[in-house]
Amino acid sequence: xxxxxxxxxxxxxLLRPFEDRDREDIYxxxxxxxxxxxxDSPPWADRSRADTFLARSRTMAEEDRGVRVAIDRLxxxxxxxxxxxxxxxxxxxxxxxxxxxxxxxxxxxxxxEAAGALLDWALEAMDLNRVQSEVDTRNPASARxxxxxxFTLEGTLRENCIVDGVVSDSWMYGLLRRxxxxx
Ligand SMILES: CC(C)(COP(=O)(O)OP(=O)(O)OC[C@H]1O[C@@H](n2cnc3c(N)ncnc32)[C@H](O)[C@@H]1OP(=O)(O)O)[C@@H](O)C(=O)NCCC(=O)NCCS
Numbered sequence: 001x002x003x004x005x006x007x008x009x010x011x012x013x014l015l016r017p018f019e020d021r022d023r024e025d026i027y028x029x030x031x032x033x034x035x036x037x038x039x040d041s042p043p044w045a046d047r048s049r050a051d052t053f054l055a056r057s058r059t060m061a062e063e064d065r066g067v068r069v070a071i072d073r074l075x076x077x078x079x080x081x082x083x084x085x086x087x088x089x090x091x092x093x094x095x096x097x098x099x100x101x102x103x104x105x106x107x108x109x110x111x112x113e114a115a116g117a118l119l120d121w122a123l124e125a126m127d128l129n130r131v132q133s134e135v136d137t138r139n140p141a142s143a144r145x146x147x148x149x150x151f152t153l154e155g156t157l158r159e160n161c162i163v164d165g166v167v168s169d170s171w172m173y174g175l176l177r178r179x180x181x182x183x
Contacts, residue, residue: 003061003125005069008117013110015069015083015117018057022070023050025079028102035103038136038168040161060086066095066126071114073105080105083114085122085131093129095122099145111145119149119180129177134160134170146173150180 008015018026027050029035036043044050057068066086073080081101088094099115122128134157135142143153151173160170 002064003067005057005061005067006118006121006125008069008121009074010113010117012074013080013114013117014072014074015114016072018054018068018070018082020054022079023054026050026053026070026082029079029081029100032103035100038139038142039100040134040136040163042164067118067122069118071101071110073110080110081114083118085118085126087126088132093127095126095128095131097122097131097133099142106141111142112148115145116149119175123177123181130174132172132174134172136161137169137171143171143173146175149175151175152179 005017006015007017027044027047030049030053031044033043061067066084068082068084070079071081071083072078079102081099083099084097086096086098088096097115097119099111101111119131122131133146133151135146137156147153152175154172154174157170157172159167161168
């Protein structure tokens with residue numbers, strides 16, 4: 001049965017399916033060079049990328065490849081970013097976790113809160129045994145988010161990315177189902 005993109009509530013955040021009204025917010029986020037500094041692709045320079053992103057956010061669940069959720073603050077409804085949980089190898093029950101938040105929202109614990117909620121949902125709904133995330137070694141904030149969620153630093157992928165000619169290493173973080181969920 002295909003996945004359904006969830007709506008999840010945390011203490012301060014709402015994680016929900018993307019809608020057409022998110023077009024400007026997602027374009028502003030993904031075209032921000034500071035936010036995308038350690039991302040594995042360059043910032044967007046073309047507004048049509050937002051339409052593709054929104055369309056993919058819908059089809060990825062329909063095609064059972066994973067889910068992508070928008071993240072809003074509950075108190076004022078403002079958009080603070082997005083998170084994704086994707087299959088890596090379904091037969092091995094492995095998946096990937098990712099997230100991007102607006103610069104203005106950094107430093108409030110929102111990434112940990114949102115990614116934790118999506119992680120817990122994915123472990124159950126996608127029946128994952130292992131979740132992994134690759135982090136640019138120049139991005140300690142993201143590494144810290146994963147550490148706070150209980151991920152283990154498993155190694156370094158040397159020269160794993162080349163973005164606009166800049167070569168970078170990635171840390172591989174992994175988390176096993178039994179390390180997060182009660183037995
Ligand atoms: C990485 C990112 C999601 C963090 O979002 P956030 O909401 O600020 O994260 P949180 O507040 O939940 O946690 C960040 C942690 O990193 C720490 N941190 C922030 N900058 C740091 C730095 N330069 N060095 C070390 N730790 C740092 C914070 O102190 C906090 O840890 P603490 O709670 O122990 O104090 C956000 O910076 C972002 O969207 N970056 C751009 C996209 C990105 O890199 N995505 C991840 C790709 S793998």
